[in-house]
Amino acid sequence: MSFAFGLVLAMPIHNYIVYLASGLLPWAFMATSVVGSTSSLTTRVHELNASTVATYVYVISDVTIEFLSFLIAYAVFLVIAVTVFQPVGWYLLYVPLAMLPIVLFTIGASLFFSYYSVHYRDLQHLLSVTLSVAFWAVPIVYHWSAAPLFLQDLLRYNPLALLIGPLQIVVHGRSLPSLDFLVASYAIGIVMLIMGLDAYKRLNRQIVYFL
Amino acid sequence: MSLKHRLVGRHGRKAEEWLTVLHDITLSAGPGERIGIVGRNGAGKTTLLKMIAGILPPLSGSCRSAGKIAPVIAQGLGFDNQLSVRLNIRLALLHANRLEEWNPDFESRILEFCEMEEYTDRQFSVLSSGMRSRLAFAISMFQKSDILVLDEVFAAGDAAFVRKAQALTMERIKDVPLLFFVSHTEDQVVALCQRCILIDHGRVVMDGPTDRVLAAYKNLTTV
Numbered sequence: 001m002s003f004a005f006g007l008v009l010a011m012p013i014h015n016y017i018v019y020l021a022s023g024l025l026p027w028a029f030m031a032t033s034v035v036g037s038t039s040s041l042t043t044r045v046h047e048l049n050a051s052t053v054a055t056y057v058y059v060i061s062d063v064t065i066e067f068l069s070f071l072i073a074y075a076v077f078l079v080i081a082v083t084v085f086q087p088v089g090w091y092l093l094y095v096p097l098a099m100l101p102i103v104l105f106t107i108g109a110s111l112f113f114s115y116y117s118v119h120y121r122d123l124q125h126l127l128s129v130t131l132s133v134a135f136w137a138v139p140i141v142y143h144w145s146a147a148p149l150f151l152q153d154l155l156r157y158n159p160l161a162l163l164i165g166p167l168q169i170v171v172h173g174r175s176l177p178s179l180d181f182l183v184a185s186y187a188i189g190i191v192m193l194i195m196g197l198d199a200y201k202r203l204n205r206q207i208v209y210f211l
Numbered sequence: 212m213s214l215k216h217r218l219v220g221r222h223g224r225k226a227e228e229w230l231t232v233l234h235d236i237t238l239s240a241g242p243g244e245r246i247g248i249v250g251r252n253g254a255g256k257t258t259l260l261k262m263i264a265g266i267l268p269p270l271s272g273s274c275r276s277a278g279k280i281a282p283v284i285a286q287g288l289g290f291d292n293q294l295s296v297r298l299n300i301r302l303a304l305l306h307a308n309r310l311e312e313w314n315p316d317f318e319s320r321i322l323e324f325c326e327m328e329e330y331t332d333r334q335f336s337v338l339s340s341g342m343r344s345r346l347a348f349a350i351s352m353f354q355k356s357d358i359l360v361l362d363e364v365f366a367a368g369d370a371a372f373v374r375k376a377q378a379l380t381m382e383r384i385k386d387v388p389l390l391f392f393v394s395h396t397e398d399q400v401v402a403l404c405q406r407c408i409l410i411d412h413g414r415v416v417m418d419g420p421t422d423r424v425l426a427a428y429k430n431l432t433t434v
Contacts, residue, residue: 049285050266050284051285052307120217122213
């Protein structure tokens with residue numbers, strides 16, 4: 001992919017591989033966790049019917065597994081990035097700050113879709129397709145400036161782009177994102193988390209009867 | 212249901228799709244009681260136990276309890292073939308919401324009781340089904356609680372282990388302040404319970420001394 005976009009299409013992005021990986025890895029974490037969460041409860045009928053463990057534990061444990069894989073992958077990527085492509089700098093300290101809203105969003109979205117997918121079993125397929133399409137609406141493999149003018153604002157300021165963007169700015173741009181960008185990212189993460197907790201609160205009590 | 216059905220208007224579970232398992236259950240129990248629950252298959256015994264244990268929430272009414280409840284309803288929950296026996300003990304405790312009880316001594320006592328000390332670090336998949344049953348039984352019975360909820364739990368295995376397991380079960384039952392016990396084995400219910408509840412078609416048909424309730428149960432099953 002990096003070959004295709006970096007060389008064949010000759011995208012004017014410095015250190016394209018760093019740009020690509022800085023956005024692709026968090027996207028993969030988010031998308032895999034959210035799609036995976038749709039089966040966190042539906043595949044654990046036996047456990048949920050016989051245990052007093054809180055149902056959200058299964059969702060959070062699935063997200064945690066994905067998060068640990070993501071952390072390892074991102075750590076390896078950062079080591080390669082500062083060894084091969086760009087110098088080590090203070091900007092690396094901002095990585096957790098830019099990563100946190102993605103984690104909040106992922107937990108929230110995973111809770112939300114895990115509970116609703118018990119009621120709507122085809123949500124998993126719908127979500128997979130939607131996220132595949134949404135992937136191209138986020139400037140991960142291309143830069144928003146490469147898009148037609150009328151699309152640029154949409155690609156730059158859609159919620160998923162605002163969520164992933166700060167991490168790209170920190171790692172690839174080697175700087176702290178602007179405050180409004182960071183606030184927007186946190187707002188999206190927190191709103192999704194509240195929606196997830198709300199879904200849990202609404203649906204948890206009787207969820208076992210729908211499994 | 213699917214989102215597709217919701218969008219085209221066929222949404223919500225129709226009343227006839229819901230199966231009401233328990234109806235109008237009013238039940239209270241206090242310390243010192245040993246309560247047997249009997250009834251035919253599908254009468255609602257396990258559902259009632261799960262409700263008492265807090266696994267299933269009542270759709271109407273309420274279910275309140277004071278003290279720690281130990282539900283022994285499904286044994287071997289959470290076992291993973293790819294992990295070691297040691298990790299599976301922790302995993303089973305996690306699924307039983309009892310991970311805080313784990314410590315090396317607790318683990319040793321379980322393995323010693325199961326006579327499986329040499330398997331501690333072996334992969335779980337090497338255990339025979341009998342050994343798995345032993346481990347599941349020991350994990351479920353090695354716990355202290357205020358309320359013990361037992362569903363047909365008497366260990367499987369060779370004769371010597373069954374005797375040992377029965378002795379442990381009796382010891383736990385003796386120690387626990389309140390017991391709910393579901394069984395189809397009349398002798399066990401007579402030996403353990405002074406009070407008995409007969410459930411049929413999700414309703415409490417009779418609640419009283421064990422001998423009278425068991426007699427009523429016998430009549431019910433011979434009709």
